Amino acid sequence: DHDATPYLPGRRAGLPGLRKAAALCRGCPLYRDATQTVFGEGDTTARVLLIGEQPGDQEDRRGRPFVGPAGKVLRRALADAGIDPEGVYVTNAVKHFKFTLPEGRKRRIHKAPTLREMAACRPWLRAELRVVAPEVVVALGGTAGKALLGSAFRVTEQRGAVLPWPGLDGNGGDGDGADGAEQGISGLVATIHPSAVLRADDADRTRVYDGLVEDLRIVSRLLA
Ligand code: URA
Numbered sequence: 364d365h366d367a368t369p370y371l372p373g374r375r376a377g378l379p380g381l382r383k384a385a386a387l388c389r390g391c392p393l394y395r396d397a398t399q400t401v402f403g404e405g406d407t408t409a410r411v412l413l414i415g416e417q418p419g420d421q422e423d424r425r426g427r428p429f430v431g432p433a434g435k436v437l438r439r440a441l442a443d444a445g446i447d448p449e450g451v452y453v454t455n456a457v458k459h460f461k462f463t464l465p466e467g468r469k470r471r472i473h474k475a476p477t478l479r480e481m482a483a484c485r486p487w488l489r490a491e492l493r494v495v496a497p498e499v500v501v502a503l504g505g506t507a508g509k510a511l512l513g514s515a516f517r518v519t520e521q522r523g524a525v526l527p528w529p530g531l532d533g534n535g536g537d538g539d540g541a542d543g544a545e546q547g548i549s550g551l552v553a554t555i556h557p558s559a560v561l562r563a564d565d566a567d568r569t570r571v572y573d574g575l576v577e578d579l580r581i582v583s584r585l586l587a
Pocket residue numbers: 415416417418419422427428429430431433434454455558
């Protein structure tokens with residue numbers, strides 16, 4: 364199949380129905396090697412919906428988004444920015460873990476999803492946005508930014524500003540153009556992926572983390 368559309372439940376499905384349906388998605392080849400679909404989760408009435416890239420190794424094993432090291436950084440940064448980590452909804456641009464297993468190695472190495480895979484998975488993201496109906500969407504890192512704004516997106520240039528909500532095109536979605544719920548989104552804020560903090564050199568880590576918090580403070584101010 365070329366995208367997730369055939370696997371979507373009816374438009375009236377809530378998050379439990381969506382999660383159940385997504386578990387059976389074969390809308391792109393990524394379901395084959397991953398352990399399971401990792402659907403978004405969190406406060407279903409959240410004012411903020413954060414989008415990461417794809418589940419990591421631990422998320423793939425446990426079936427929940429942001430339960431590994433990057434999630435720990437994310438929750439701390441949210442709290443430091445004045446946003447209750449329990450009050451948000453977190454999900455990913457792509458719901459299956461994409462990885463390579465280098466020969467003779469045990470550890471699976473994360474591989475960035477392609478634009479095509481992000482487009483294939485977009486119907487799930489659209490459905491989550493419809494149900495949660497957040498006020499602010501946060502793109503965590505370059506991949507999430509590209510998933511929303513296209514391949515020209517550069518996190519270094521576009522982070523930390525309130526960008527107009529671009530809308531998720533119906534390409535691979537339910538084909539009805541702008542979604543009603545999406546019109547309630549007042550802005551999109553892009554920032555770095557929390558895993559960039561983990562990857563930074565010791566000498567840079569605090570600065571990189573502070574940058575993440577600073578971007579998230581913009582979100583906090585939008586909510587005030
Ligand atoms: N990184 C992501 O982008 N998403 C997760 O769920 C975990 C790590």
